[in-house]
Amino acid sequence: MDVENGLENVVAAETALSHVDGAAGKLIICGRSLDTLAANHAYEDVVALMLTGQVAPLPEDMTAALGRARAEVYESVAGFAPELGAMPVIDGLRTLMAMLPDGDDTETALRLIAAPAVCTAVLLRTRSGRALIPPRREARHAADILHMCGLSDADGPATALDRYLMTVTDHGLNASTFAARVVASTGAGLASAAIAALCALKGPLHGGAPGPVLDMLDGVGTPENAARWIADALGRGKRLMGFGHRVYRVRDPRADVLRGAVQLLRNDDSVATNERLALAEAVEAAALDALARHKPDRKLETNVEFYTATLLEALGVPRDAFTCVFAMGRVTGWVAHAREQARTGRLIRPQSRYTGPMPERAA
Numbered sequence: 030m031d032v033e034n035g036l037e038n039v040v041a042a043e044t045a046l047s048h049v050d051g052a053a054g055k056l057i058i059c060g061r062s063l064d065t066l067a068a069n070h071a072y073e074d075v076v077a078l079m080l081t082g083q084v085a086p087l088p089e090d091m092t093a094a095l096g097r098a099r100a101e102v103y104e105s106v107a108g109f110a111p112e113l114g115a116m117p118v119i120d121g122l123r124t125l126m127a128m129l130p131d132g133d134d135t136e137t138a139l140r141l142i143a144a145p146a147v148c149t150a151v152l153l154r155t156r157s158g159r160a161l162i163p164p165r166r167e168a169r170h171a172a173d174i175l176h177m178c179g180l181s182d183a184d185g186p187a188t189a190l191d192r193y194l195m196t197v198t199d200h201g202l203n204a205s206t207f208a209a210r211v212v213a214s215t216g217a218g219l220a221s222a223a224i225a226a227l228c229a230l231k232g233p234l235h236g237g238a239p240g241p242v243l244d245m246l247d248g249v250g251t252p253e254n255a256a257r258w259i260a261d262a263l264g265r266g267k268r269l270m271g272f273g274h275r276v277y278r279v280r281d282p283r284a285d286v287l288r289g290a291v292q293l294l295r296n297d298d299s300v301a302t303n304e305r306l307a308l309a310e311a312v313e314a315a316a317l318d319a320l321a322r323h324k325p326d327r328k329l330e331t332n333v334e335f336y337t338a339t340l341l342e343a344l345g346v347p348r349d350a351f352t353c354v355f356a357m358g359r360v361t362g363w364v365a366h367a368r369e370q371a372r373t374g375r376l377i378r379p380q381s382r383y384t385g386p387m388p389e390r391a392a
């Protein structure tokens with residue numbers, strides 16, 4: 030048997046949850062395209078869609094159910110946050126999530142979906158020495174995340190964050206989702222699966238590398254400098270962060286949704302300045318222009334990381350918490366995939382090829 034390092038061409042699961050069509054530039058979530066969902070729905074609707082058939086009973090009012098779940102998580106974790114203040118925030122999140130009870134029922138699923146939001150807010154407030162802000166049960170999930178973090182939860186920022194959460198909810202059998210399915214396939218509970226997934230997300234090859242886009246914006250400095258900086262970087266053989274994609278051969282559909290979300294923040298007095306957004310636009314335009322000339326045979330388009338970085342920075346999220354915000358959206362995918370695997374799948378147990386020495390034969 031051939032070894033498929035990285036499992037690129039291995040189909041390891043059947044799923045009705047999401048489909049990435051890299052050739053057409055489409056992301057389909059439970060039968061709906063991402064752009065249609067983003068234009069007409071809120072994150073709570075996507076949570077309901079993803080959990081349909083995976084947990085029962087499904088709450089009729091997902092906004093209220095997630096509000097209750099946030100309150101429960103807050104009660105469970107708030108007292109422990111001071112112990113974790115010195116840890117990187119992603120490690121604090123992993124530790125707090127491990128304190129939640131495991132299980133396979135609806136309440137466990139909803140608590141886990143609420144957990145990255147509540148735990149991250151609690152950790153960020155604690156490390157900056159500010160009073161904790163408890164969740165508001167009646168609020169929408171995205172608005173309450175901003176509120177709990179002490180950031181502006183005005184309509185523009187709240188809608189922008191809602192779109193971001195929706196955009197990253199699920200993306201086929203990515204590394205963290207696969208980790209969740211492996212754990213779920215053993216019969217361990219949803220919390221175990223979600224924590225394994227979070228550990229996979231932490232790595233820089235998955236969810237841990239949005240910072241380089243901001244480093245590039247810092248390096249460019251002003252819109253007038255964009256073309257020169259980019260030509261210089263490409264001339265030195267550097268890759269431009271936030272451009273190109275392994276699966277999408279056309280434009281990453283998530284980049285378009287996030288670009289629209291960033292536009293919602295333009296002229297919004299409650300968040301970071303238009304100046305930074307104008308810089309990001311100038312850099313994108315200069316990069317696309319330069320990449321088209323640099324690699325005429327290869328379509329290198331803006332990817333999801335470029336606008337993720339721009340959006341989260343504008344909302345006021347600290348750079349080292351970007352991965353935690355990614356987890357706030359992707360956790361719904363982890364939970365739904367874990368349930369789907371447990372309900373319909375089989376123990377995931379691939380084989381390895383031994384390359385070590387064999388024991389010597391007895392003389």
Ligand code: ACO
Nearest residue numbers: 267268269270271272273274275276324327329332333334
């Ligand atoms: N800037 C400059 N050149 C690029 C870029 C880029 N962003 N992306 C690809 N190229 C060039 C490569 O240098 C290579 O040139 P060569 O043939 O002369 O060696 C050619 O295009 C093909 O590169 P591959 O690595 O084969 O392209 P692939 O599609 O497999 O890689 C990847 C995708 C890793 C994302 C790449 O485009 C890249 O490094 N981008 C920058 C980092 C980035 O934005 N990462 C986030 C991706 S989004 C996500 O993972 C959620």
